[in-house]
Amino acid sequence: MKSSEYWQRRFDELEAALLRKGERYNASEVERQFKMAMAAIEKEISYWYQRLGSNNGVSAAEARRLLSADELREFHWTVEEYIKYGRTAGFTDKWMKQLENASAKAHISRLDAIKLQIQQQIEVLYGNQVDGLDRLMRDIYTEGYNRSAYTIDKGMGVHYNLASTDSGRIDTIINQPWAGDGKIFSDRLWRDKDKLVNTLQQEMTQAVTRGDKLGDAVKKIASRMNVAKSSAARLVMTESAFISGRSQRDCFKGLGVNKYEYVATLDRKTSEICQEMDGKVFDIDDYKPGTNAPPMHCWCRSCIAPYFDDEEISERAARDPKTGKTVRVPGEMKYDSWYNKYVEPTTRPTGKGNWEIGSDGNIVVTEVVSSSYGKAPARGIPNAVVQHNRKNGQHDFDLYDGNGFMTLQVHCGNHGNPKHHEYGICGEHAADWIWILENGKWTGHPGIDRELTDEERRWFDAEIKRAVKHSRAKK
Ligand SMILES: [Zn+2]
Ligand SMILES: [Zn+2]
16 A cells, blocks of 8 residues: 555655646636727727817716717617627616616716726626636536546555546536535626626726826726736635645545545645645545635645545446456556546547436427527537527437537528528438547547438427417418
């Protein structure tokens, strides 16, 4: 059995590698997106300054005047653009409502118009922050989970069977509050967004009231943006620390390791809390970030390592289910070959889903979304059947296989383009997905459209009938 220091060192290294993903994300994405938002805001402000006065300042009275007929037309047009963009970008309902209200307004002051345009930039910015952090957390979880399993296999010299990660499980984990405040990462980002919108709008009002010069107004807004950027970056690191710890904990638990050790090597110099926790051993079932697991504080770099006392990982898990023999892992085995051998086969597209068929022979839909045309996610919840209700009334379906890979798309209609969809009764057609393994990554795309098979016709019988009715009604 390897020493406790052995595991501490290995998991410290792993933790550092996982946190580097967060650091890189901050240095590239967060940095870039805040810069873009600031540039857009600066453009809006200077545009209004040109209209309301000069670079030497604006007049408060001018700013509070209502938009002229021309300005109002232009303003409504801009807001319509925001709304159109918001439908695909997934703005919050609250912001969509506010935009719709603004697009109906007959009187609006110039100052309010500026405020709304500033808010738009912040809404876009934080929408991107939520999406980006969601992707980062999924990435860290998957990598942390697999690399933990590899590290343990290598340290023990045998391979243990472990369930593969799936996006459904990651969904549950990242949408579950882990800290005492009952909030998840997106709640925190939305809260910060609201705060920033308020602050920037206040700054703008004050700048106009004081008659600030353009340069001064921009400088004040920029400094507020910088404060917000720092807290966004801090949030990224806290969530990264949480999700990497959680991935390790889930791996240990899946392997039947009952205890973990708190390891504060990277944190020893900086944090007194973690210094005290260092070396303490806890039951895996008592794992609680902020109480006995990292992150214990902002910028926490502590991690956990598996702890083995008398009980070891179960012998059973080390046996090959087919041969009943223990599977040896050579000490020099690299992560890539380990991954290809043990993880890749379970995460490959299978083309087969365990979809539920109702008593009427129709396939059972697991999720319904209203969406305009766009890229459907190539990976989803295993065995999901996702129905898309299109704005033109057409219903489309995405079917995911048992490993969560898109495998079949069925479009119940002709997309309003009958010429190019001479299929079925009213244009209904299907496409199989083609998946290719490149540099260790699966990439997929839909194959060419084809007629539905008899089985697929039975699955979508009710939908095809609906589509026929719909196309008749349109004529
Ligand atoms: Zn710490
Ligand atoms: Zn189609």
